[in-house]
Amino acid sequence: MLAAVYHGEGVVRVEEIPEPVPAPDEVVVHVEACGICGSDVQIANVPPGHPSTPPVVLGHEFVGRITAVGSAATGVEVGQRVIIDPDPKCGACAFCRAGRPANCANIVALGVYRDGALAEYVAAPAACAFPIAEDVPAEIAALTEPLACVVNATNRAAIRPGESAVVYGAGAIGLLFVAVFRASGASPVVVVEPNPRRRAVALEVGADHALSPEDFASRRAGILPLGADVVADAVGSALGDAIDVAAMGARIVVFGMNQNAVVPIRQVVITEKSIGIFGTYITHYTFPAAIRMIESGSLNLTPIVSDVVPLADALDGLARLRSGEATKVVIVP
Ligand SMILES: [Zn+2]
Ligand SMILES: [Zn+2]
Structure with a gap:
């Protein structure tokens, strides 16, 4: 499959990599749309303005459809349209147990420390999946995480x-x-x-x-x-x-x-x-509220999406965001 991979030192390449296979507690999502975040630009800057562990597929703001479910995953099914919380919380560290999961010591963020969604497919913990309505345009649904x-x-x-x-x-x-x-x-x-x-x-x-x-x-x-x-x-x-x-x-x-x-x-x-x-920079039990706001159309978010770009042109999208001309670049695999 095609993916935008960060290789370190400012090097991002759109290249062919193997499709992901779900771990027992994971799903695989066919990506409909994935936004490029300011943190993706920071990762790709020299020196990086945001840490990461290359080589890694970038992208964490996405919507897609579940195509495979791991043997131990529950509450999810093939065909569901979902948003994924890209910051899986462990539930067991001192901060999670103190009710502050946004400070979880063991977050392995998608698109930062493990492969993300600037790709055709992405694997993610099933517990991070939130269903979203079918009638939300993909590029708007991709705004749910931010x-x-x-x-x-x-x-x-x-x-x-x-x-x-x-x-x-x-x-x-x-x-x-x-x-x-x-x-x-x-x-x-x-x-x-x-x-x-x-x-x-x-x-x-x-x-x-x-x-x-x-x-x-x-x-x-x-x-x-x-x-x-x-x-x-x-x-x-x-x-x-x-x-x-x-x-x-x-x-x-x-x-x-x-x-x-x-x-x-x-x-x-x-x-x-x-x-x-x-x-503050990530979520705190706020996915359900954000999904309700997105589904209801109560916010005028359409003007925020300035560019919708095919995955093959992801580097152009990154450059447009870095230049300050774009507000939100959304990649459609
Ligand atoms: Zn982001
Ligand atoms: Zn934790």
């Missing part, structure tokens, strides 16, 4: 109706924050993003203002006289700005992933404003 991550982050920020919000970055994650904050009743929702194309998409999915960093600096006092009640850093290097714009008692979610970012912080501002800062 949406579930953003719902977790939104829960941690405990946003309340009428609170103001600022989102740094209008890549796919920033845009999902805009959609979820808007659906949560936040107002105004302000996006700070240098790329004009991404700013236009932010307005489509529900932002009240989408501003360049320069425009935000000059208009901020008028739009947010008291600062922002909730701030999301969907860039991975905006914590300094987030602390600066935060209102008294604000919550900041630090979501963007960049191992190479080192950000100067004036710590005393956190203390003076009594800001809560939450690091």
Whole structure:
């Protein structure tokens, strides 16, 4: 089968590899669509901005249909259309047993530490499969995993109706924050993003203002006289700005992933404003909620998918996302 394989040191090749065989507790999924994530770009960067264990098939944001079921797998059947949680939790480590599975010490993430879904087929633990309705377009269903991550982050920020919000970055994650904050009743929702194309998409999915960093600096006092009640850093290097714009008692979610970012912080501002800062990047029992939101069509997510690309052209898709022109590239095997 065809797959996009990361070989280390910035090398990704689309090549033929053997089809996966399910372990006893696994399923094999025929991939309908798989999004390229910012973390895939970070893995492929030199030096990598995200760890991984090459050689590995990239891709963890996907929808597909079960084609094989391992001998000991339960609750799944051939033919089911499913989303897969790409971060299998062990259920047995100290953090899982303390009710914090997002901090599981034994996560072997699909598309990072074991083969993922930028391929025709992918094997995954059966316990990670969540059924999804047949009538959801594949490229929208492929947004379920990042949406579930953003719902977790939104829960941690405990946003309340009428609170103001600022989102740094209008890549796919920033845009999902805009959609979820808007659906949560936040107002105004302000996006700070240098790329004009991404700013236009932010307005489509529900932002009240989408501003360049320069425009935000000059208009901020008028739009947010008291600062922002909730701030999301969907860039991975905006914590300094987030602390600066935060209102008294604000919550900041630090979501963007960049191992190479080192950000100067004036710590005393956190203390003076009594800001809560939450690091978060994966899901926390949020797949069912994300699937319901996707199935109901309650969020306007269609504008987020900027490119649908065949698997053979996955490297072009990666390049488009890295360039900042694309918001979400979805690969269809
Ligand atoms: Zn992702
Ligand atoms: Zn665990």
